[in-house]
Amino acid sequence: MSKRIQAKYKIDRRMGENIWGRSKSPVNAREYGPGQHGQRRKGKISDFGLQLRAKQKLKGYYGNITEKQFRRYYNEADRRKGDTGENLIGILECxxxxxxxxxxxxxxxxxxxxxxxxxxxxxxxxxxxxxxxxxxxxxxxxxxxxxxxxxxxxxxxxxxxxxxxxxxxxxxxxxxxxxVPSLDEVPYPVVMEPNLVVEFYSR
Known part of the structure; x- marks a missing residue:
């Protein structure tokens, strides 16, 4: 059993999005990131930064999935026939x-x-x-x-x-x-980008 090692709403604030669509999310009141430097102007995010962010958002949405476990899901999705991003979403929703x-x-x-x-x-x-x-x-x-x-x-x-x-x-x-659902059937409150997750792991 993995243990949640961080405040769940800190993920919301770091991403700047209400990823679970909950009314209690602090992003509804504070759109800037957590911590001392959260209100600083954000610089341009690199391609790697966008891919990492997409991976963290998708992994964070499903709770306490470890990086090792999430990587295993990606490997299984990549092994299956069809679109790897769609396969990954299907596995997570199973x-x-x-x-x-x-x-x-x-x-x-x-x-x-x-x-x-x-x-x-x-x-x-x-x-x-x-x-x-x-x-x-x-x-x-x-x-x-x-x-x-x-x-x-x-x-x-x-x-x-x-x-x-x-x-x-x-x-x-x-x-x-x-x-097993496709990406457009899953009711995510925010836009998930599994294609960027695939790019992150296939580097």
Whole structure:
């Protein structure tokens, strides 16, 4: 289990974007970066800087993914047929914690990881506590009976902040992963650029 070693909203401020689309994000009030020099005028970003930023934004969006793990996802995406950027997005969206988040069982990606870690989720009727487990189309994810009354779960389901995407079918607290999505189907609050991530790793 990887541990979050930095404040999550610091990622928002460093990127200058509300990458999770949340109303609590400090970027809504302070668009400049964190730290002593955050308000300095920004210079022109190099091509490498743009690629690095795109990689950090995409990796940061999915929570506590380590660099080693993210690189492994890229290698797998590159090995598969088709567009590497699209493949990478598809792999990331197959993660169990991503599907728990998309199904609105919890309010944030970080909460999804913790929720799965604590054993509150069943996959095809079996308990699974591995957030990085990759699902296949047709897999059914369900909140365990004893976790259904957790206030966070109730609040997340009623929140108007997000909609459930078409590639996840939800009935109550049971979700079916319908298909691996393409980039344009994933409801990112900001523009993600997997093509720049591919350029970063293929240097």
């Amino acid at each position: 993660r169990l914690d991503a599907i728990v988040y998309r199904a609105k069982f919890v309010p944030t990606v970080f909460a999804a990881r913790q929720f799965v870690n604590h054993g509150h989720v069943l996959v095809n009727g079996r308990r699974c506590n591995i957030p990085s487990a990759l699902l296949r189309p047709g897999d059914v994810v369900e909140v365990r009976e004893k976790a259904r009354e957790i206030p966070m779960v109730i609040e997340a389901g009623q929140s108007p902040e997000r909609d459930v995407p078409e590639y996840v079918s939800v009935e109550g607290l049971k979700a079916t992963f319908v298909r």
